[in-house]
Structure formats: structure tokens, C-alpha cells
Amino acid sequence: MKTNRFILPILMLGVVASFFSCKDDNDNALEEGMGKRNSDVPQEVFYHCKITNTAELLSFVERVNKGEVNLNARLMNDIDVSHDEWTPIAPIAGNASSLSGDKLASAYNGVFNGNGHRIIGLRLSDASADGAAFVGMLGTSGVVENVIFTNLDIDAGRGTATICAYSQGKLFACTALSGNVTGSADVAGVCAYNYGVIKKCYNRATVRGAETVAGICAQNRSGVLTECENTGEVVGVSNASAGGIVCVNEQLIINCKNHGKVRSGLPDSGLGGICGQNRSLVYNCLNDGEVEGGISAVGGICGKLLGENKAVLLNCVSTGPVKPVKKDYVGAICGWSTGNCAVTDCYYGPEKSQLTDVLGGQPANYATMCNTIRNYLNKQVDEMGDVRVRTLFGNYSVAMMPWKVMDKMIDF
Secondary structure, three states: OHHHHHHHHHHHHHHHHHHOOOEOOOOOOOOOOOOOOOOOOOOOOOOOEEEOOHHHHHHHHHHHHOOOOOOOEEEOOOEEOOOOOOOOEOOOOOOOOOOOHHHHHHOEOOEEEOOOOEEEOOEEOOOOOOOOOOEEEEOOOOEEEOOEEEOEEEEOOEEEOOOEEEEOOEEEOOEEOOEEEEEOEEEEOOEEEEOOEEEOOEEOOEEEEOOOEEOOEEEEOOOEEEOOEEOOOEEEOOOOOEEOOEEEEOOEEEOOEEOOOEEOOOOOOOEEOOEEEEOOEEEOOEEOOOEEOOOOOEEOOEEEEOOOOOOEEEOOEEOOOEEOOOOOOEEOOEEEEOOOOEEEOOEEOOOHHHHHHHOOOOOOOEOOOOHHHOOOOOOOHHHHOOOOEOOEEOOOOOOOOOHHHHHHHHOO
16 A cells, blocks of 8 residues: 555656646657658658647747757647747747847757647737747748648737748648738738748738738748748738738749738839739749739739849739729739849730729730740640730830849749
């Protein structure tokens, strides 16, 4: 009987410990190959934590934020986190828009696999907080994948998003399914600042902000977005630049679709179905969402096309109505361009008469096609059916795009 008196407390301590810490597969296992994803094919990953409930998820976050930044975790159930304010994994200290050096040393570099499960009721409500998201900083080896967020309730400061505020890693097959994401600036349904890869991510939430707002990524700085889709409404609360997929693109947007309404007040800095501003390449994208608002630089695909001999819209289609407040620098494809930017093999759906009604009865101004890169990727006009090859600009014709620049941009 004396032995049993000692065994029972020990067993109870074990139960309490397992409740307040995520379940390790093997505390002594090697971490070889962790946090790496070279393809979409699932690879064998050792998971330190198999998370079955809210307490285990919070324990995982605490361990990462205390320095175990390479921990891998996999959700085993749907998790409800609505009862308390969320503390981001690897939170950002300071300005969310510019991070380097020591600050990034605490970025999350593990693999977080949602395993197709839901995180319910993510809540962040500090309007002064920068970098409000599920993950604050994701490092170059970090991966967040296969996780669904529902009933979002986010209202914060600069760099606000659902999945990640500042990413150098990979976001794969993540979904913001329902709720609201609101911030003061650089607000997005998936990621605020992207330097890595965002692939097959989806946003269904409503996204609002007073500056630089997008359905998927607010600022794509040196990263790639591919096969992403937005159906949520994107709202510039005052005069924000906004885009259905990306607001400010400085690298690559490929094979993305926007179905959501994109609207703002009176911006002249870019309002578009795919991106507000483009300084690099937007390829093979579709917008059928409505673009509403703005006094200039408003387009079905891109509001403003910028860049020194490198900004390109290639093989894109827009069928959504464009409804500006005023008719200056408005186009079915692009509203405004500067420099030696190129637009080729881009299409819009409505016939000319319908389009001019949308644009307030103004005559259409068709830009010259850039034949040098026309059909560069062997896309045939026949693929578009009876949709005519037209590219509509609001200000003036575009120049040719050098082959060597295009080659470099495609080969990534």
C-alpha cells in the first residue's frame, strides 16, 4: 500500500505534464532535414509536437518563443483558440515592415503542418501592434502548411495578416476561410510581407486597411506567389492602394485568380483586380471580381504598372467590371503605366460597347501589343476562345520588353 501512495501522485503529475506540453514524438531524436520543403510532395518530417488540444498548441508557442525556433508541429484535431488573445509564434518586436540581422534570429524555422485541420477564432485586437498574425516571423527554413483558419477576428496595426506577418519561408495550402482581417497598413488575408514562396493559399475572409491592402499578400518584395486565389472582399477603408491578390508586387505573381470585390476610396496609387502596383512580372492571372473606386490608376488586372524596363503583364485575363469614381487613367487591364513596361497577350471579356459604358462612355484607348514577347510561352490565341486580343490602357502605349530581361524573370 505504501508503494501505491507514491505511484498515484507520480501518475497524476504525468497527466498534468502531458496536458500542458505538446506531445513529443521522441525527445532524443535527431533534427536532420527538419523545416525543409523542396516540392509539394509530402516528405518525412520528424514532428516534435503532435498537438491535440488548445493547451498543447499554447505550450508549443511558448517553447518556440523561448528559443526553440526549429520545433516541428502537426495538428491532430481542430483547435479552438477564441477564448484568449493570440500571441504570435515568433512575434515581431519593432517595425514589421523592415527586419534584419538579430531580429530575424528568433524567426520560426520549423515545419508547422495543420494536417488539414482548423484553427478556430484566432483573435488579435491591439490596434497599436505591428506584425499581428498566427506567425510573426517565418525564417528561410520555416514552413506553414495545410492549415485552415475560421472565424477570424483580427484588428491590429501595420503588417497584419492571418498566416504570417513577415515570411522568408514557405506558405503552402493555407486558407483564411472566414472572418475579418483589419489593420492600419500592409494588411492581407495570408501574408503581409513576402520574401519567400506562397503557393496554393486561399483567402475567403474580408480584408480591410487604410493603406496597402490585398487578399493574399500586401507586399510581395522578393518572393513568388503561385496558384493562389482570393474570393474575399478587399476594402481600402479610406484611400488605400489595393489588389485582389497583391497590393505592391516587386517580384513574381503566377497562375493566380481573384474573384472577390476590390474597392477603395479615392486612391491614385493603384487599384487592381490582381495587384494595385506592379514593378515586376504578373503572368497567367485571372480577375473576374469587381474593381470599384479610385480617381486614377484603376485597372482590371493592375492599377499602376511601374519599373525600369522590367514591369510586365503577360497572358492575363480580366472579365470583372471596372467602376472608377472618375474616368482618368482607367483601363480594363491596366490603368496607368510608366517607363518601358510591357503588356502582351492580355484580354478582357466584354465587347467594346459594354466596356465604354463601364468606363463612363469614354472611347477605348487600345495600347500597342508588345509583339517581341507575344506568345513567349507558346500560349495560343485560340485558347481564349472568341475573346479578342486587346490590351486597354488609360494613358499611353507601352514599349517593348527586352528578351534577356524576360528570360531572367521567367527562369526562377
